[in-house]
């Protein structure tokens with residue numbers, strides 16, 4: 001079933017609910033010290049009940065430094081993900097009942113965030129590794145081929161000093177990896 005606006009409003013009735021969702025997406029509610037993270041009332045910050053460590057779940061996200069309510073951001077994300085052929089700032093302005101400037105800013109932030117999740121850039125290094133598959137290759141490695149075939153090939157690509165991507169691939173031949 002489609003995730004409707006009614007459901008969105010029900011799941012995220014206020015900014016507190018959005019904030020909790022953002023926190024849960026990135027952190028565990030349990031602190032490594034054994035304490036539990038709680039929202040600092042009236043702030044966009046969580047603190048550990050035991051060691052008092054603080055976490056700002058929105059820092060480093062597109063919601064950071066925005067004065068737009070999170071419920072409105074969530075609504076914008078909902079509209080964006082439902083617009084099959086894209087959406088204009090003008091249309092977002094109308095649907096969210098915000099100024100054109102706000103709509104434009106929200107839209108460009110969403111687009112920027114999605115782009116960041118796309119292709120790796122700069123110097124990207126790649127390698128493959130074999131994982132799992134218990135199969136004895138024999139005393140003289142005579143069954144090496146079978147043993148390797150029983151394993152999964154995992155390909156990794158990493159931006160030098162940056163983001164990494166991992167995926168399971170059918171084989172590690174150069175022709176496939178190049179593709």
Ligand SMILES: [Zn+2]
Pocket residue numbers: 031032033034035036048049050051052053
């Ligand atoms: Zn703690």
